[in-house]
Amino acid sequence: MDSVLQFHVIPGIPLVKAGDDLVAILLAGLARLPVLLQDGDILVLAQKIVSKAEGRLIPLADVTPGPRAIELATETDKDPRLVQLILDESTEVMRKKPGVLIMRHRLGNVGAHAGIDQSNIEHAGGECALLLPIDPDESARRMRAAVADATGRQCGVIIADSMNRAWRLGTIGGTIGCAGVKVLDDLRGTHDLFGRELKVTIINRVDSLAATACLLMGESVQQTPAVLIQGLPPDDSTQSAQDLVRPVAEDMFR
């Protein structure tokens, strides 16, 4: 890794609609930056724009809650139609209390509402909820390939979402899908400065990058859902965001 990393907000990203070509939108934004795309650069996209482009915006009026959703909605003081969508996207209720519903998403990530969001989405046609992409790693791989086709550059792609944590307040960005980025740097078996073997050090590289990128995107009125990271060497890793998920069998906080 170089000794300087730069995070650039990609300007001019319009509101994204189902069917939009995100790579074309990103490239138009990148053309407005004072820097040129390099091999090894990473494009970080907010989950929101990927989900919208992939048509994952669901009108709540189209959802019929079943008995389990109605029961859980009563317990947690939430809209039963929203709870039905959450259940459909999840494998396990982790914790619940009035106002709080913490789920294990089918992709393995644990968090409030299984990543389903109701902010920054158009709701002219009634209330909607935005689901995560079907397969964010595959979405990232497709975008990486499309960027390479259009520019000749081998870039990484991270699809990031803000996440809650059990013991710390405030959200930070994490990675739900990625391509062309080494996800985990496994230092086990290497040695520290004094020759002591590092036993348990595995560094989560993509979440470390997604965190700052999401901070820079902001979360409120700013409309900056994409960030370019420069300063990393070219990377042809085939790891994916699925490699970040701690297996259920190793979960001590289930």
Add this chain to the structure above:
Amino acid sequence: MDSVLQFHVIPGIPLVKAGDDLVAILLAGLARLPVLLQDGDILVLAQKIVSKAEGRLIPLADVTPGPRAIELATETDKDPRLVQLILDESTEVMRKKPGVLIMRHRLGNVGAHAGIDQSNIEHAGGECALLLPIDPDESARRMRAAVADATGRQCGVIIADSMNRAWRLGTIGGTIGCAGVKVLDDLRGTHDLFGRELKVTIINRVDSLAATACLLMGESVQQTPAVLIQGLPPDDSTQSAQDLVRPVAEDMFR
């Protein structure tokens, strides 16, 4: 926030010993960067160098384990002297199994070994363990004031440590102490792009920054325990890392 953030590794930081003047060391390193320190810049320091400078390196030979440490050491297959130090630094055993001991540190952070580390520390005089600083927020405040005295610049200071997470593999950097940085950006009550009120959005700014800074520091043979972040506006926040800790009463994963 500006639309570009830069993370610079601060070069030439020597091995730090108890009693060293970290601010003098940092300023010497900063003088070797091609950029000048600005108001609002943030200095991120690895916990390790702060702990070492503050004399928190403890020879295990000096520790006499009590009955509880001996019992817990047997259960978790660890050195009873190390376990005694971990207990002394903690308020609660969160989870344990052979090879794993997850604690709530007296500062509130939950993680393996209560943040006590045995890598990248000198052990010429026998095995040692490195404890966290006594009061990392106060350490950060002192360094912020000393930097202002020496340079006239109002900079933020973050003391960062790598942290494990319950459901995601790999460590990321988090903040154990800080000064002059807005820690949590509380957007509750503000409105999204479409006028919908944001109900639960609080962004953890310092952990988002610490994550990328720690990645850039590396964890193995590189000796780069300090990073300069440029691109943020001046910040006179009086929040501290203690503001990040979810109160025990709200912990659903105890």
